[in-house]
Amino acid sequence: MAIPVETFFLRPGDQGTLQARIQQMVAEGVLSGRFRRGEKMPSTRRLAAHLGVSRITVSLAYTELQASDYLSSRDRSGYYISEGAPEPPDFPETPRAERVDWQRAMGRRFAAGAVPERPADWASYRYPFIYGQADPKLFDHANWRLCAVQALGARDFGALTQDYYDRDDPQLVEFLIRQTLPRRGIQARPEEVLITLGAQNALWLASQILLSPGRRAAVEDPCYPALRVLLGQTGCALSAVAVDAQGLPPEAVPDGTDVIFTTPSHQCPSGATLPLARRRALLERARALEAVIVEDDYEFEMAYLQPPTPALKSLDGDGRVVYVGSFSKSLFPGLRLGYLVGAAPFIREARALRASVLRHPPGHIQRTAAHFLSLGHYDSLVRRIGRALGERRQVMEAAIRDTGLEVAGVAAHGGSSFWMRAPEGIDTAELSSDLQRDGVLIEPGAPFFLRPDAPRNFYRLGYSSIPSERIAEGVGRIAQALARPRSQS
Amino acid sequence: MAIPVETFFLRPGDQGTLQARIQQMVAEGVLSGRFRRGEKMPSTRRLAAHLGVSRITVSLAYTELQASDYLSSRDRSGYYISEGAPEPPDFPETPRAERVDWQRAMGRRFAAGAVPERPADWASYRYPFIYGQADPKLFDHANWRLCAVQALGARDFGALTQDYYDRDDPQLVEFLIRQTLPRRGIQARPEEVLITLGAQNALWLASQILLSPGRRAAVEDPCYPALRVLLGQTGCALSAVAVDAQGLPPEAVPDGTDVIFTTPSHQCPSGATLPLARRRALLERARALEAVIVEDDYEFEMAYLQPPTPALKSLDGDGRVVYVGSFSKSLFPGLRLGYLVGAAPFIREARALRASVLRHPPGHIQRTAAHFLSLGHYDSLVRRIGRALGERRQVMEAAIRDTGLEVAGVAAHGGSSFWMRAPEGIDTAELSSDLQRDGVLIEPGAPFFLRPDAPRNFYRLGYSSIPSERIAEGVGRIAQALARPRSQS
Structure with missing residues (x-):
């Protein structure tokens, strides 16, 4: 070169x-x-x-x-x-006189609240019970590639290279409105839909718009840990509402709540489904509070055991529910496409904020997804992944039964994880470190909880990235580790 | 179906x-x-x-x-x-009882500050003197497509589907460090680089981290209008520093400034280049203020007339400059890839904030760009676009000379626009409306200014989207419109 x-x-x-x-x-x-x-x-x-x-x-x-x-x-x-030239270090070691006091120079800090993550090299572990990663073996490379090439063709090139400024790919929006949302019981107009850079981006936009210092958000406890981080960035007050086996109890949402964050179809992380009566009661409670509900309908496609319940949004006559959907998780996390559905005034603000933060999701990704969806490849992919996850879930259930581990919650319709409870006195953060040395990755449960006296004995086992044939051995190692005598701390 | x-x-x-x-x-x-x-x-x-x-x-x-x-x-x-079934409207008209007071429900508002945009159908105008849009005829479809397909291949699939969480594509980062940044005179280590969703996203991240209510930012006046909008979202105080023919005068940066936003290589919108003596003085001034400088090095590749000056960051011994680069503008706006280069403590915060807002730019886009860059296609594209823009610029110059229009500023090294001054008393917003009816799109200058008594007679003429053969007629129509008698307002 x-x-x-x-x-x-x-x-x-x-x-x-x-x-x-x-x-x-x-x-x-x-x-x-x-x-x-x-x-x-x-x-x-x-x-x-x-x-x-x-x-x-x-x-x-x-x-x-x-x-x-x-x-x-x-x-x-x-x-x-020259071939005899000195060997450099891997990357330049620039000598630099750091004369800036960065602690002082930065007006706001974000790194402190970061959620503990899985090891970067998780794929090299033999028993990765991690959550939310795609299994490359299940992905439909060939058709995604065809769609990507089609999206790069002359006919679509305008969509790809134009700076939409603040608009979305009309083909993708139309597909969502005509095909995806109706399956969740949702009807929407284009001005009620915004494409986002994954569900995380959708939740971030919603929380920035709906919350500010002086407002109060109610969240499920336990909940998705990254949600807590991004709510913290708004400066709002937080109420943790403990969930039970049927999800969020509407009557427990405290007075003064402005926004309710919920995962009704598939509580994160317990998998509980909010029953119809509670959904009605939750909408009623929100109406009484004049609150907005943000519904995170994550993993709704992963319903391989029984049809998913319609979205809470489908019951929303008031336009009070902001719906968050995604194509990412489990199926294809690197894709980073999600969407917000909500009342037009809300979507207008979300669009303006998105324009400031990042303009719009890349055009080529939007158009490729539109082709992949409209040609039916996405449905096939969902079915294929559903079959694989269904099989793994059976193996998981058998292994859990055989080893006597305790399941704290699992989604009735499918999903890709079990929410587990270790015996009292076990700290699953320590358990996780021990197991990691043994080639097993589990997710400690404490970061999911908000309440100060959070239990330390929960953990999550994801099965979207571990092959069936390794599940029994992996679960066995967890059971052995739990059986080992450990120092009381 | x-x-x-x-x-x-x-x-x-x-x-x-x-x-x-x-x-x-x-x-x-x-x-x-x-x-x-x-x-x-x-x-x-x-x-x-x-x-x-x-x-x-x-x-x-x-x-x-x-x-x-x-x-x-x-x-x-x-x-x-049935083929005789009723014809529906274009999109469902969901009857909806809007029972939510959205004015009250939203804690923060963003839509009000939005910058006036070009018409969505700009491509259908015959004389689009607009800025920052790619010309699809100049893009290297074939090689981009090959790189995209390669990035979708089995070898790269991990990079594509994995949820990096908060990391970037190592191949893209390495290319930036080894090839792109050195051309700007910048040496950096991987922990000093963050990939962003375009330059807009980089500027947004920097402003969120460096500013907060109670801090003060100094910006060039005139400047990039969207910068003002995103600085407004931080709640900081703003000082407008009037630029002259040599860009930002360092001594005019007021006391109490925490962050200085500047475009030294190519002032936006005037095209002025900050001379070496001013660069040194600006770094000195920032040191005295204990301020951070954010350098937006937009369009540095568009140097088809003479080599660009090295980046201000290349003179930065203190680690005081945060550098914003991009692959988007003029070349390929829909791509949405940019980068931040700065001290490691700053990049750590930016990475954490990015993780909350959107996790990371899509893996496939990052890897495709890495291939496109490392195979030399990007350099060829830059040269091809540079030749086309160089030719158009000559035609622009001739047309402007022939019609007697006044140039207020233009980049010595190249670029893709002229900053123009209409006679006193002309409001270019009105001029723009008149011209739009005549098939000509220009960009009124007032939104670029911060000072309350902003002149209304400036405008910008971009030439990245108008074919050479239409330039003379388009410029001629602008001159005719300026010559028409108009009502004094």
Whole structure:
């Protein structure tokens, strides 16, 4: 590979002769790892013209660099970084006098609240009971690729390259309105729909618009840990409402609540389904409070055991429910496409905020998804993944039964995880560390809870990324670890 | 196309017999536009099983629907939405009792500050002197497509489907560090780089982290209008610093400034380049203020007339400059990829905030861009677009000279726009409306200014989307419109 001539600069104010500065520039490039052995240097003529110096100056510099084995010349084909040039570190170690007090310089901080994550190398573990990762073996590579290529074709190119500013791909929006939302019992007009960068982005937009310091949000306890983080960023007050086996008890939503966050079809993480009577009562309670409900309908496609209940939004005569849907989780997390459905005034604000934050989700991704959906590939993918998850769930159930582990909750319609309870006195964060050394990844439950006296003995077992044949052994290792005597802390 | 059986729901609590409710459900689907003429209905057997009713009930409903010409049957192949079925409106008009007071329900508002945009149908205008849109004829479809397909290949699939959580594509980051940033004179380590969803997203992240109520930002006046909107969202105080022909005068940055936003290589919108002495003075001024500088290096690739000056960041020994770069504008706006380069503590916060807002830019886009860059296609694209823009700029210059229009500023190294001054007394917002009716799109200048007595006679002419052969006529129409007598307001 040739090193582009544009990479070379005579830094204004540097000391020394031009020749010395050119030599130093090349040596720095090598030592910083930017120039690699065997890469071709610009010709003396080109570099001289680019830097605005005489060619003889560059030639003299190159000759010196040859003598010190930074460069080697090959007859008639020019100069190359020598095979004997010094080996650089992996990435440049820029010497830098950090003269900025970043603690003072930053007006707001975000890193502190970050949720503990799975190890980056989770795929190298043998028993990854992690949640929300796609299984590459189940994905429909061939058809996604065809749709991507179609979306890159001349006919779709306008959609792909145009800066929509704040609009969405009309094909994707139409498909959602005509095909996806009706399956959840939802009717919507285009001005009631906004495409987002995944469900996380949808929840973030909704919380920024609906909340502010002085307002109060009610969340299920336990709940999706990242939700707590993003609600914290709004400065609002938080009420934790403990869920039971039927999900959120509407009467427990406290007075003064402005926004209720709920997962009615499939409580996160317990899997509970909110019964019809509670749904009606929740809408009634929200009406009495003049509150808005944000419904996170995550994983609704993962209903391989029985049809999912219609969305809470389908019962919403008031336009009081903001609905969050997604194509990501379990199916295809790297895709990062989700959507918000809500009253037009709300969607208008969400669209304006999205425009400030990121303009719009990339056009090519939107159009590829529109093709993949409308050609029916997504439905096939959902069915295929549903079959695989259904099989794994049976294996999980058998292994859990055989080892005597305790299930705290699981979704009746399907899903991709079990919510588990370890014996009292077990701290599943410690259990998780122990198991990690044994090749088993589980998700400790404490970060899901908001209440100060949160139990430490819950954990989640996801089965979207572990092959069936490893489940029994993995669950067995968890049971063994739980059976081991451990120091009381 | 067949209508999926999952689309059908018996809404709990609806009145009437089962048969009537099924008929109503189908009629509603047709009238709301969800079911279209010729689409196939589920068989009576499937729908009955799905709804949990007897097959005879469904058959009776279908027969009634046939009688009212909602459905038609074809021998042995089942039931279809009849060709005589009522024509629906474009999208469902859901009757909805809006019982929510959205003015009250929303804690924060964003839509009010939105920047006036170009017409959505700008491409249908004959003389679109608009800014920041790609010209599809110049884009390298074939190679982008090859890179996209490669990024969808089995080898890259992990990168594509994994939820990176808060990380970036290592290949893209490495390319930036080894190839792109050095051309701007910048050395960086991976922990000093964050991939963003375009430059807009980078500026938004930086402003959210560096500013808060009680802090003060200094911005160039005039400046990029969307910057003002996103700074407004932080609640900070704003100082407008008037630029001159050499860009931002460092001594004019007021005391008490915490963050300085600047476009040193190519002032937006005037095109001025900040001279070396001012760059040094600006860094010195920032050091004295203990302020951070955010450098927006937009359009640095568009240097087809002379090499661009190195970035301000390249002179930054303190780690005081946060650098914003992008692959989007003019080249490929729908791509939506940009990056932030800054001190590690700052990037750590930006990464955490990005994770809350949107997790990460889609993996497939990142990997496709990494291939497109590392195979040299991006460089070729930049050169091809540079040649086209260079030619258009000559035509622009000639047309402007011939018509006697006044240029207020233009980038020495290239770029894609002219900053223009109309005679005193002209309001270019009115001029723009007049011209729009004449097929000519220009961008009024007032939204670029912050000062209360902002001049109303500036405007911007972009030439990235107008073919050369239409430039002379378009510029001529602007000159004619300016020459027309107009009512004094």
